Amino acid sequence: MTKILVVDDEADLEILVKQKFRKKIRAQEYEFVFAINGIQALERLQEHTDVDVVLSDINMPEMDGLTLLSKLTEQHSILKSVIISAYGDMENIRTAMNRGAYDFITKPVDFKDLELTLEKTIKHVNQMRDTIRAVKENNILKMYVDETVLNFMDSREFEVSLTANETVEATVAFIDICGFTAISENEKPDTVVELLNNYFDVMVPAIIEQGGLIDKFIGDAILAVFKGEYHLDRAIDACLAARTKIAELPEVSERITFKPHVSIGINSGEMISGNIGSSSLRRLDYTVIGDVVNTAQRLQAAAEPGQVVISETSYNKINEFFKCRKIGEIFLKNKSKPMITYEVIE
Structure with missing residues (x-):
């Protein structure tokens, strides 16, 4: 459910909002909270810490909407505001946008436009929350993240999460860009x-969309981890989508005749998740280790360009x-017996 705070001193707007969105309210998709000015809005936000979107008028007594915008930007980095004035x-x-408004709607309100704007704003907020979740679970602070993400993170909570080591049931996917070594050896x-x-930017959204976590980038490969319900199915969906997106890309240029393809290995089972590295060097990586992870990497190494390779055990879980x-039996490094493998087509 998405919680929306409506800030306006006109009582009629509250009535109209409840009427126009009654179906979504009944379906528990939206929940609305109301305030008559900026001061009361800040009080409501103290009471309802799970508000995602604020709809606010500009001209209100005690505290106007533009002043409220400034306060929201300072105190609530994830929450997004839409001005209705x-x-x-x-x-x-321009003033509203400069103070952090996500969008602007004029009165009298076109409720069809408002509904579309709400959907767009909620989607943006959810994407930001997904990014923050990925930061916390993947230790990707080494990447460039914006100030909004950094301000939102609770340092104590983050520290605790980094020290939590556990055994998890999950799926690992190794996605390698085939033949990229030749580019790295011959180009600037x-x-x-x-x-x-650019290639990673194409693949990462497909992984995140299926709830996957980017464990790390290893050279020209991605190690992704999928946890929770149907983690194997979601991993395969993500990898098939990433393969399609990469295959749709054109050659680099007339001079660089490189057409990207990926080879993928997927394996599912029990693994250890924890902080691995050297405390003395202050370099720890929150990652997964174990035979399941090693096997996924070796399945990827055995895969041809464009192939998604899985074990027979995984095949038996998803073949319907x-x-x-x-594919048949293949010998994997450090395995005494051959492994029966399958290629996921679609």
Whole structure:
């Protein structure tokens, strides 16, 4: 359920909002909280800490909407605000945007436009929450994150999460960009890094969309972990989507005739999740280890460009839902017996 705070001194707006969104309220998709000015809005936010979106008028007694915007930006970094005002001149719009408003709607309110704006704003807030969750669970502070993410994180909570070691049931996917080593050996460093980052940017959303966590980037490969319900199914869906997105990319240029493809290994089972590294060097990596992880990497190494390779154990769990082709027995490093493998087609 999404909680929305409506701030307006006009009582009619509360009635209209409840009428226009009654279906979503009954379906428990939206919950509305109301305030008549900025001061009361801040009080409501203290009472309702799970508010996602604020709809606010500009002209209100005691504290106007533009002042409220400034307070929200300082105190509530994730929450997003939409201004609803009869003052739709460019000066007010620019001032609102500069103070952190996500969007601007003029009165009289077009409720169809308001509904679409709400959906867009809620989607943006959810994406931000997903990013923050990924930061906490993946230790990706080494990457560039914006101030909003950093301000939101509770340092004590983050510290505790980094020291938690556990055994988990999960799925691991190794996704490698085939043949990229040749590019790295023959092109300028700037070209290599830009290309690799562009390829990762294409694949990462497909992983996050299925609830996957980017454990780490290893050279030109991604190690992704999927936990929770249907983690194997979600991992396969994510990898198939990433494969499709990469395959749709054109060659780099007329000079660099490189067409990207990926080889993927997926394995599922019990693994250890924890902080691995050297405390003396102050370099610890929150990651997963174990035979399941090693096997996934070796399945990827055995995969051809464009292949998604899984074990027979994984195949038996998902064969009713995915089209697969038997590859046969292959020998994997440090395995005494051959492993029967399958390729996931679609």
